[in-house]
Amino acid sequence: MAHTIKIALVGAGMFGGDVHLRAYADLQRFGIAGQLARVGLDKWTRDFAPVQFELAAVATRSEASARRAQAHFKDWTGHEPRAYHGATPWDDILRDIPDLDVLAVATPDNLHTAPILAALGKGVHVITEKPMCLTIHEADEIIAAARAKGLVVSVDMHKRYDPDHLRVRDDIQKRIGAPLYGTAYLEEPLEVATGTFKWVESSDPFSYVGPHWTDLIYSYYHSKPVSLTAVGQKKRLIRDGILAYDAVQVRVDFENGLSMNFHNNWITPPEFEGPVNQGHEIVGADGKVESDQQYRGFRWWNQGDKSRTSNNHFTRDVTRPDGTSAYVGYGVDSLTVGLAAVCRVKFHGETRDAVAPLYPTAEESRISVALIHAAALVRDLNFTYLNEGKGATVTARFGPDGIFIVDPNRADSGVDAVFQQIYDRPI
DSSP states (O other): OOOEEEEEEEOOSTTIIIIIHHHHHHHHHHOSGGGGGGGTOGGGHHHHTTOEEEEEEEEESSHHHHHHHHHHHHHHHSOOOEEEESSSHHHHHHHHOTTOOEEEEOSOGGGSHHHHHHHHHTTOEEEEESSSOSSHHHHHHHHHHHHHHTOOEEEEOGGGGOHHHHHIIIIIHHHTOSEEEEEEEEEEEHHIIIIIOSOGGGSOHHHHHHHHHHHHHHHHHOOOEEEEEEEEEOSSGGGGTOOSOSEEEEEEEETTSOEEEEEEEEEEOTTSSSSOEEEEEEEETTEEEEEESSOSSOEEOOTTSOOEEOOTTTSEEEEOTTSOEEEESHHHHHHHHHHHHHHHHHHHOOOHHHHGGGSOBHHHHHHHHHHHHHHHHHHHHHHHHHHTTSOSOOEEEEETTEEEEEOGGGGGGOHHHHEEEEEOSOO
16 A cells, blocks of 8 residues: 655645646656655655655635636546645644644745644644745744654745755865855846735844845755844835835844845846846855856747746656646755654654654754844844934844844943843854
8 A cells, every 4th residue: 555645735826836736746646756856855755756745735825726726636637635725724634634644734934833833732733935934933833843753844935946055065065165255136026026026014124035045055054153243124115015124234244254135125126137036156165156046048939028037947847748748847846855754753763853854844944044133133233223324324133142223323221232142042
């Protein structure tokens, strides 16, 4: 009798309704074995060949979007998952499907923690979109819950699996010597902030996409942050009545001496030729690496349309002989590794600690969450002080005694006020 992994997807918007839903459709039809070589896990191809995958449920806030995702999945696979909707549909899923194996969380940024903790409380593994959560305290709660029950919490940090980034991690970063400084940028289209997402006032560009880069840098060097500063701007979105940051810039200094600038926005005009603008570069003591993930040399234009570029590495369709398309790319790879870890735990008796090297863990994501948490506080203070003509003088410090916000403008209240502790443990 074949083994089965039952998955429920919460959130079927831009990412959940595309990458997650299509990846699970391929898993439902053909299993995971065909994806394993892409992530270096082909030694388990025979072990995993009998494993079947079932998308048991899909849930969104509105009934219409849940039904739409349900219909798409049935069109692709012939299988119709249960459809749930409402403010906390994961509670209904966890009640109705007691043998659920994995809850995939693709809800808005500020709504990750509740479904993650609910799943862990029921003994269900988790695959979640980044950021795992928005505060370091939530991260600790998630990690403690996962450890208590030996469960996998895999965070979709798909930039780790871009083949160019793997080359940097495994080869180039060693060639260029000790890291000195660098820049990483990811600029989203204006439509994301004004139309696609209704929750931008509850997040910001760095919290939304910055974790891709902070996690990537951590995967390169495994060095923790020691300080940061952050600023943000509000000029474009307020024209549409949206009280959110247009852009945020964060500079992080790491224990290994690397000073890295992270630049993010979600106001790129629709005329831009690519889906997003993204790339990074790092200068080392003996060289430099530059990686442009937006324009990789693939460009086209035609009558009646603009010049266009495409990232054919993220996801792409590979036509099968029957006319259907396999869905592959590093966007899928990041989901594959988490599910592979779940398979090892469920069917092969592996422990949570034993499978941790396979996927981006909650513990690793805790680093990015700490940066998000501190950057949001520093950013808001500096935004206020800049508007008051006081400059952007606020920073954050990370150390063995925790996380401190350092605000010189509070000097009149005493030293203790300048150094405000927001977390009392090392990250």
